[in-house]
Amino acid sequence: MTAPFIPVNTPLLDGNEADYVAECIRTGWISSEGPFIKRFEQAMAAAAGRRHGIAVTNGSVGLDIAVHALGLETGSEVIIPTFTIISCAAALVRAGLVPVGVDCDPATWNMTAAGVEAAVTPRTRAIMLVHIYGLPVDLDPILALARKHDLKVIEDAAEMHGQTYRGAPCGSFGDVSTFSFYPNKHVTTGEGGMILTDDDALAARLQSYRNLCFQPQQRFVHEELGWNARMTNLQAALGVAQVERLPRTVEIKRRIGRLYDEHLAGLNRIRRPLPRTSYADNIYWVYGVVLNEDVPFDAKEAMRRLGERGIGTRPFFWCMHEQPVLRRMGLMLNESHPNAEYIARRGFYLPSGLALTDGEIARSAEALEEILA
Secondary structure: OOOOOEOOOOOOOOOOHHHHHHHHHHHOOOOOOOHHHHHHHHHHHHHOOOOEEEEEOOHHHHHHHHHHHHOOOOOOEEEEEOOOOHHHHHHHHHOOOEEEEEOEOOOOOOEOHHHHHHHOOOOEEEEEEEOEOOEOOOHHHHHHHHHHHOOEEEEEOOOOOOOEEOOEEOOOOOOEEEEEOOOOOOOOOOOOEEEEEOOHHHHHHHHHHHEOOOOOOOOOOOOOOOOEOOOOHHHHHHHHHHHHOHHHHHHHHHHHHHHHHHHHOOOOOEEOOOOEOOOOEOOOOOEEEEEOOOOOOOHHHHHHHHHHOOEOOEEOOOOHHHOHHHHHOOOOOOOOOHHHHHHHHHEEEEOOOOOOOHHHHHHHHHHHHHHOO
8 A cells, every 4th residue: 555645744723723713704804904913913023022013915025015115226236145035036126126146055055144245245235134944044243244334134034933043033133024924834824924123114114015005094095006915814813823832833843853863864865954053953944955966866856756755845945046037137147156056956855844743754764765775
């Protein structure tokens, strides 16, 4: 009998999710006007140590609105990690800004202060920090560079729910921060996102942009163009329940990471995630592996072989400086980032969802060992 397929992610919805969603349906508050919206915004802001939370439809549009609200001059350069999701570069391009990529550290997979410093030019106006996969960016030296050069800081904490940097919550750094609530995140609302800031005036702009720039005096007279990016009360109800269980979620994720480490400790043909650095313990948003040079095939082939064994996987991000859509725009043409290029081709992640069982972890690790034998 064939063993069941193990998906790369299955969320865990075993708290108050069903009760809170039922309350929305019972009361009729299903739109963006319902009471769970404010509760969710306040809960996420509190979890990240922020004054304001603005709920939106997804993390990508959160980046769009956050970048737009900063009001950076058209043509300004913004430094980003090349090893990230397209949403980061897309938000800049849509705002008329120029993304400038930096390479990642081969061990943490995050952008480095040395890379950022080398990329600063007289046209640089901001840095977009993106925490990758489980460990945060080493923030202190990069934030120091931002202060030195008077640069805005956008923090993409989409994968860092419950993570900290030197004890301070991820999502609490920079001028504005964003989260995503896609089903594979530690807090999920199915789809959804959140923008956070401590700046009262910026928060007011973000709230207006999120809601089509309606004006309280005359609703349908518009001074600016905004987005219809409102989260529904149904989604926010899920989010409130998910934030309630966030400490337990972090424990589960770290246990998944430890179990994979134990099963794969003797496999010397891969690089496993760092369990910790001097500034953070890994939160294992996903359990990523990178094939060593002696493996005679790439991540795509490894994923195909694992799929044949019933193991779900997902590739690592593809580098921004190698994205066809950006290159056709004449962006990031002369950049070379060997660390990111290597892990993009040789990296992928194993099943990492919160509902993963010990047996599924063992089976996934065994399958990986088989294809690399």
